[in-house]
Amino acid sequence: MPPRFKELYKPRPTNSDVRHRRLLHESQLRQLQREQLFMGKRLRLRTPQESETESEYEFTPSTISALVAGLQSTERDERVAALANLSTRLEQPSHELRAYVESGSCMDVISKVLAASDAEATLQALWCLTNIAGGEPRMAERALEAAPAVVSLAESQSVDLQNQAIWALGNMAAEGECARNQLYANGAVDAIVNVVKTTQDSGVLQTACFALSNLARKPSSFFANLFDLCVPQAVAQQLREFESDAECVAELAWVCVYLSASSSEAQIDALLASGSVGLLVEFAAKSSVGSATLIPIIRTLGNVAAGTDAQTHALASNAQFVTLLVRSIESTSSRAVEKEALWVLSSVTAGTADDVDIMVRAGVVSDLARIVGTQNFDIRKEAARSLLNIAIVGHRTQDLPNRELAPHFVDFVACQDEELVRMGVQFVALLFEHLPNRQGQKILSQIVGAIDVLENLVAVTSDDETRSLVSALIDDYYADLSL
Numbered sequence: 001m002p003p004r005f006k007e008l009y010k011p012r013p014t015n016s017d018v019r020h021r022r023l024l025h026e027s028q029l030r031q032l033q034r035e036q037l038f039m040g041k042r043l044r045l046r047t048p049q050e051s052e053t054e055s056e057y058e059f060t061p062s063t064i065s066a067l068v069a070g071l072q073s074t075e076r077d078e079r080v081a082a083l084a085n086l087s088t089r090l091e092q093p094s095h096e097l098r099a100y101v102e103s104g105s106c107m108d109v110i111s112k113v114l115a116a117s118d119a120e121a122t123l124q125a126l127w128c129l130t131n132i133a134g135g136e137p138r139m140a141e142r143a144l145e146a147a148p149a150v151v152s153l154a155e156s157q158s159v160d161l162q163n164q165a166i167w168a169l170g171n172m173a174a175e176g177e178c179a180r181n182q183l184y185a186n187g188a189v190d191a192i193v194n195v196v197k198t199t200q201d202s203g204v205l206q207t208a209c210f211a212l213s214n215l216a217r218k219p220s221s222f223f224a225n226l227f228d229l230c231v232p233q234a235v236a237q238q239l240r241e242f243e244s245d246a247e248c249v250a251e252l253a254w255v256c257v258y259l260s261a262s263s264s265e266a267q268i269d270a271l272l273a274s275g276s277v278g279l280l281v282e283f284a285a286k287s288s289v290g291s292a293t294l295i296p297i298i299r300t301l302g303n304v305a306a307g308t309d310a311q312t313h314a315l316a317s318n319a320q321f322v323t324l325l326v327r328s329i330e331s332t333s334s335r336a337v338e339k340e341a342l343w344v345l346s347s348v349t350a351g352t353a354d355d356v357d358i359m360v361r362a363g364v365v366s367d368l369a370r371i372v373g374t375q376n377f378d379i380r381k382e383a384a385r386s387l388l389n390i391a392i393v394g395h396r397t398q399d400l401p402n403r404e405l406a407p408h409f410v411d412f413v414a415c416q417d418e419e420l421v422r423m424g425v426q427f428v429a430l431l432f433e434h435l436p437n438r439q440g441q442k443i444l445s446q447i448v449g450a451i452d453v454l455e456n457l458v459a460v461t462s463d464d465e466t467r468s469l470v471s472a473l474i475d476d477y478y479a480d481l482s483l
Helices: 015-039 061-071 076-089 095-103 106-115 119-133 137-153 159-173 177-185 188-198 202-215 223-228 231-241 246-260 265-273 276-284 291-305 309-316 319-330 335-348 353-361 364-374 377-392 402-413 418-434 436-445 450-460 464-478
Strands: none
Touching (some): 061 076, 061 095, 076 106, 095 106, 095 137, 106 119, 106 137, 119 137, 137 159, 137 177, 137 188, 159 177, 159 188, 177 188, 177 202, 188 223, 188 231, 202 246, 223 231, 223 265, 231 265, 246 265, 246 291, 265 276, 291 309, 291 319, 291 335, 309 319, 309 353, 319 335, 319 353, 319 364, 335 353, 335 377, 353 364, 364 377, 364 402, 377 402, 377 418, 402 418, 402 436, 402 450, 418 436, 418 450, 418 464, 436 450, 436 464, 450 464
C-alpha cells in the first residue's frame, strides 16, 4: 500500500488538520487504554504536543533506514533523538517496525544503550523497551532479553530511570507465566517488592504496584514467596503513608486483588492480619471515592468473602464494610461498581445465617428486589443469587417480597440463560415448599402465563434434573384444583 503522503515533502498542516489529528490520536489512545486494561500492559504514550508530526505518517522502508542510521549515529544527540522517535512509533508499530524489533538489530542497540552511562539515552531506551514489552507476544519475548539490565535499573537512584525500568518490567510480567518465571530468576520480584516497601515517591509507588500486580498473577511458581517477603504488610504500610492519594490507594488495592485471588486460607488470613483489607474498607467508606478506586477495593473484598466462613464473617461483622456494600449496591452512577458489589454480597449471603441476618438488617432486600426487576440480565443474575442465598441459608423465604419477586423469577425460567433458568425454577420451588397454606401456588396462579412457562420448559430442557423438578412443581400446582 502506498504511503498517504510523500516521504520527503509534506504540506504544512492547518489548524483544523492538527485538531482533527489530535482528536483521532486521542480516540486511538482511549482504544489502546481499554485494550491494555484487559492485557495488563501499559504503553507509555506521548501526548499529541510531545509527538512529532512525522509520527502520524505511514512507516516506510526508507523510514526504517533513517531510524537505524539515527540509532547507530556517532553523535550522541542524534542517537537520543532517534530513540525518542522510536519510542513514539512503538505506540502503534507498523509491520516494518515490528519486523525490525523481532528480527533486526533493535534489541542490540537498546541493550548497548542500557549498558552505557548516559542517563537521558537510557531513559529513552527504557521507554522504547516499555512499549516493546507492551506489544505483541513476539515483541514482548524480545524485550525479556534485556530483563537483567532493567532489573538493575529498577534500583536506580534516579527516580525517572527507576520508574521507567519498573514500568518495563510490569509489561514484561503481563506476558505470561514463563515471562514471570524468568523475571523472578532475574531478581525482579525482590527488587520491586523492595521499592514498594521503601519508596516515598507516589509515581514510583504506583508503577511498582502495577508491576507487582502483574508479577502476582497466576499461575505462578513463586506466588507464596510474596507472602514470605511480607508484601501484605508493605501494602498496609503504604496505605497508611499515602491514604490521601486515591491513585496510590487504587494501585495498592490492585496488589491486594491479586494476592487474594484463588489464594489459600492461610494466605487470605495473612492478608487480613496485615490490616491492609481493613484499611481499604476505611478508605472506601469515604463518600467521595471514585469508581476507579472502588473497583479494586470491592474486588479484593469479594475474593476474601469467597474464602472460609470465618473470613467472610470477619468482613460481615465490620460495620464499615456493610455500609460500603449497601452504598455500592444502591449506586446507579457506576454499573461496574454495582456488579462487583453484588458479587461480594452473593458470597457473604452464601456464608452463615448470622451473616445473612447482618445483611438483611442493613436493608439489602429492597435493593435486590429493585435490581431483579429493572436491571440487565447479568446484573439481575447477581442480585437473584443473593436473594436465593437469603432464602436458603438465612431461612428467610417468608420474609422476602415474594409477590413482587415471583414475576421476575418466572421471566428467568423463560430466558435462554441456563443458570438463570435454574434460579427461576429454584425460586418457585422455595415458594411452594416454604410458604404456608399453598401461598406459593396461589402467587404463581396470579402471574399470567406462568404455568405455561413451566410446562414449556419441561418440553425443551435437556437437563434431566431440571425436567424432573419442574414436573414435580407442575403436579403440585395442579394438586389442588381450588386454586
